[in-house]
Amino acid sequence: MNFERIREKLNILADAAKYDVSCASSGSTRKNSKNGLGNSTGMGICHSYTEDGRCVSLLKILLTNYCIYDCAYCVTRKSNDVKRAAFKIQEVVDLTINFYRRNYIEGLFLSSGIFKNPDYTMERLIAVAKKLREEENFNGYIHLKSIPGASDELMYQAGLYADRLSVNIEVPTISGLKLLAPDKKHEDFTKPMLKVKNELLRYKNERKIIKSTPKYAPAGQSTQMIVGATNETDKDVMYSATFYYKKYHMKRVYYSGYVPVAKDDRLPSIGSQVPMLRENRLYQTDWLLRFYGFAVNEILNNDHPNLDMDVDPKLSWALRNLQHFPVDINKADKHMLARVPGLGMLSVGKILKARQFRKLNWEHLKKMGVALNRAQYFLVCDSKSWERRDLDAERIKGMILQNSKGKFRKQYSQQLALFN
Amino acid sequence: MEKSTTLIYDGSFNGFLTAVFTAFEERLNVADIQTNNKGQSGLFSENETIFTNVEKAKRVWNGVRNKSHAAISNIYFAYLSEMEGIEILLFRYIQKLMGTKSNKHLDFSDDTMLRISQLARSVGREKHRMEAFVRFQLTKDDIYFANIEPDFNVLPLISKHFRNRYADQQWLIYDVKRKYGLFYNLKGVELVSLNLNEIHFNKIHKSDAFLNEEYDYQTLWNDYFKSTNIKSRINKKLHTQHVPKRYWKYLSEKKETA
Ligand code: SF4
Numbered sequence: 001m002n003f004e005r006i007r008e009k010l011n012i013l014a015d016a017a018k019y020d021v022s023c024a025s026s027g028s029t030r031k032n033s034k035n036g037l038g039n040s041t042g043m044g045i046c047h048s049y050t051e052d053g054r055c056v057s058l059l060k061i062l063l064t065n066y067c068i069y070d071c072a073y074c075v076t077r078k079s080n081d082v083k084r085a086a087f088k089i090q091e092v093v094d095l096t097i098n099f100y101r102r103n104y105i106e107g108l109f110l111s112s113g114i115f116k117n118p119d120y121t122m123e124r125l126i127a128v129a130k131k132l133r134e135e136e137n138f139n140g141y142i143h144l145k146s147i148p149g150a151s152d153e154l155m156y157q158a159g160l161y162a163d164r165l166s167v168n169i170e171v172p173t174i175s176g177l178k179l180l181a182p183d184k185k186h187e188d189f190t191k192p193m194l195k196v197k198n199e200l201l202r203y204k205n206e207r208k209i210i211k212s213t214p215k216y217a218p219a220g221q222s223t224q225m226i227v228g229a230t231n232e233t234d235k236d237v238m239y240s241a242t243f244y245y246k247k248y249h250m251k252r253v254y255y256s257g258y259v260p261v262a263k264d265d266r267l268p269s270i271g272s273q274v275p276m277l278r279e280n281r282l283y284q285t286d287w288l289l290r291f292y293g294f295a296v297n298e299i300l301n302n303d304h305p306n307l308d309m310d311v312d313p314k315l316s317w318a319l320r321n322l323q324h325f326p327v328d329i330n331k332a333d334k335h336m337l338a339r340v341p342g343l344g345m346l347s348v349g350k351i352l353k354a355r356q357f358r359k360l361n362w363e364h365l366k367k368m369g370v371a372l373n374r375a376q377y378f379l380v381c382d383s384k385s386w387e388r389r390d391l392d393a394e395r396i397k398g399m400i401l402q403n404s405k406g407k408f409r410k411q412y413s414q415q416l417a418l419f420n
Numbered sequence: 421m422e423k424s425t426t427l428i429y430d431g432s433f434n435g436f437l438t439a440v441f442t443a444f445e446e447r448l449n450v451a452d453i454q455t456n457n458k459g460q461s462g463l464f465s466e467n468e469t470i471f472t473n474v475e476k477a478k479r480v481w482n483g484v485r486n487k488s489h490a491a492i493s494n495i496y497f498a499y500l501s502e503m504e505g506i507e508i509l510l511f512r513y514i515q516k517l518m519g520t521k522s523n524k525h526l527d528f529s530d531d532t533m534l535r536i537s538q539l540a541r542s543v544g545r546e547k548h549r550m551e552a553f554v555r556f557q558l559t560k561d562d563i564y565f566a567n568i569e570p571d572f573n574v575l576p577l578i579s580k581h582f583r584n585r586y587a588d589q590q591w592l593i594y595d596v597k598r599k600y601g602l603f604y605n606l607k608g609v610e611l612v613s614l615n616l617n618e619i620h621f622n623k624i625h626k627s628d629a630f631l632n633e634e635y636d637y638q639t640l641w642n643d644y645f646k647s648t649n650i651k652s653r654i655n656k657k658l659h660t661q662h663v664p665k666r667y668w669k670y671l672s673e674k675k676e677t678a
Contacts, residue, residue, distance in 0.1 A: 001633070001636065003636045003639075003640075006640065007639070007640060007643060010640055010643060010644060010647075011643055011647050014643075014644050014647040014648050015647040015648075017648075018647065018648045031584075036587065036588055037586070037587070037588050037589070038585055038586075039584050039585050045548070045551060045552045046552055046662070047552045047553070048552075048553075048645065048663060048671065048673055049662040049663050050645070050648055055662075056645065056648065059644065060648060095640070098637050099637070099640075099641060099644075101556065101558075101564060101586070101589055102555060102556045102557070102558070102564065102637065102641070103554050103555060103556050103566070103586075104555070104641050137588070367534060
């Protein structure tokens with residue numbers, strides 16, 4: 001290993017890759033075969049956390065940061081004056097294996113600037129994955145970026161070696177895309193997505209008939225949107241996200257607050273704050289849609305096109321829909337319990353079990369870790385004391401905020417502790 | 421007053437289960453269950469020494485497991501917390517569990533149940549942390565070596581994870597606090613105790629037990645850790661919440677700060 005050379009490349013190519021926020025290594029199981037190296041247990045492990053509190057679970061790098069395109073929001077764009085570098089295929093394989101053996105990582109997340117053309121680039125990404133699987137007998141996690149514009153044939157191959165594939169849509173609206181990434185067409189993104197979705201379906205059906213059908217991208221596909229680069233509303237973002245979840249069966253959509261990396265009239269100036277709280281609210285909304293049974297138009301609509309920043313989206317929904325409350329903790333069904341502010345799905349599960357044994361009161365709820373500060377205004381339980389005053393939404397909100405100063409400020413984490 | 425008994429066992433989990441068996445079989449009024457190196461006899465109780473019997477232990481294990489899978493793993497995890505007085509707490513838990521027809525362990529409003537499930541959860545959290553934070557260093561004899569110092573005795577719990585994952589390399593994980601380790605020799609895992617004359621933290625000073633290449637990879641990992649950070653998003657508080665400071669000395673990416 002030419003240590004100094006590798007070191008320089010790694011610094012450049014890790015730095016350029018860090019703005020992709022999807023770090024998940026979960027959702028895929030690969031057993032260790034024939035005493036090879038590694039496995040994926042489906043849980044996903046964070047081996048460390050960056051100083052901004054994000055999970056480090058994969059070696060996330062670009063194969064190269066040379067790029068023929070000039071997308072305004074991207075550090076790697078052609079017109080940007082940065083140092084360029086490119087890894088050799090074997091170098092990425094060696095780094096991955098050696099990091100993995102030391103228990104630093106769960107696997108590899110490989111993306112790339114586009115050099116020569118999309119297919120040429122995609123072929124190289126696939127070559128890395130293929131080498132890892134076939135020569136190194138590696139069963140850890142591999143996430144490959146689908147290069148916009150890559151051919152169907154290559155997308156098919158990519159899925160044979162990767163656990164997850166993703167194309168970043170980056171700009172939530174088509175008009176925004178035209179403005180910021182004039183070289184790219186909307187279809188460049190959606191075509192690979194469609195191919196992957198179709199292959200996933202095909203493999204799933206074949207597995208029903210032939211059990212030993214090999215895996216195709218077992219962790220599915222994901223995408224990322226940058227928020228705060230154009231003047232899109234939260235409604236634009238979440239309706240877009242809903243569209244991608246439905247149409248392309250996305251496992252995850254990630255939201256990434258725009259980090260200014262360029263002086264450009266089309267974009268927020270360098271030094272503008274990263275909209276982290278907004279990002280967090282979007283993730284909370286995403287969660288409500290996927291796990292809590294909310295429909296997107298309940299949370300965002302023409303009357304309410306943007307999320308509240310001072311309270312979480314569930315509380316905000318509840319305050320706009322007080323007619324559904326209070327809910328009886330000992331009687332309400334799962335669906336309605338999930339809608340009570342301060343109740344996470346974990347608590348809902350515990351409540352459903354515990355109330356088979358006795359009627360629950362405030363003390364029980366507290367012990368189970370329910371955030372009563374928020375929940376108390378929306379509940380009745382086995383107790384004489386409950387909120388009897390006919391409070392209006394503003395009053396309730398005021399009282400909750402008063403008692404939770406700082407707590408809400410702490411909620412800058414995007415993926416963890418979304419609802420406690 | 422009814423006569424009560426303090427059971428003395430050898431400190432092994434099977435020993436503890438044997439004690440539980442004995443208590444049930446002889447219908448003892450148990451005052452406490454203690455390990456033999458503690459030797460505090462109660463004022464009003466008699467001591468009875470328990471001889472570990474795997475058959476008896478198994479019967480308790482199976483009995484509880486038939487009642488509830490979740491309960492048996494709760495019991496094992498909570499036991500490994502090594503908390504003062506854990507034995508008697510677990511004994512009461514098992515008594516309650518075996519005394520009810522329904523799925524008693526699900527009742528989160530009961531105090532003993534709650535305590536046990538909380539303890540089990542803490543131990544579980546530590547298990548996950550160790551699976552994440554173990555940092556192997558490659559020695560000259562081709563063994564991937566790591567020191568740990570967990571709050572709870574989690575080595576028995578993490579063995580399977582590392583065996584499944586690193587099936588084609590020799591590795592050794594050593595608990596410096598409890599002075600024993602797991603060694604995987606490409607065939608199976610064995611318990612070892614070592615005479616470590618030096619604890620291999622990830623420190624700047626190099627040890628000649630390791631290859632130079634080892635330090636190169638640590639540097640690369642360190643660099644990677646730094647470059648993957650986005651400065652404009654820094655949030656130290658969240659960071660230490662995820663990676664508590666007491667673990668830092670074992671993490672090579674934390675080399676300078678420890
Ligand atoms: S094609 Fe990709 S790497 Fe190249 S400038 Fe656009 S976003 Fe950046």
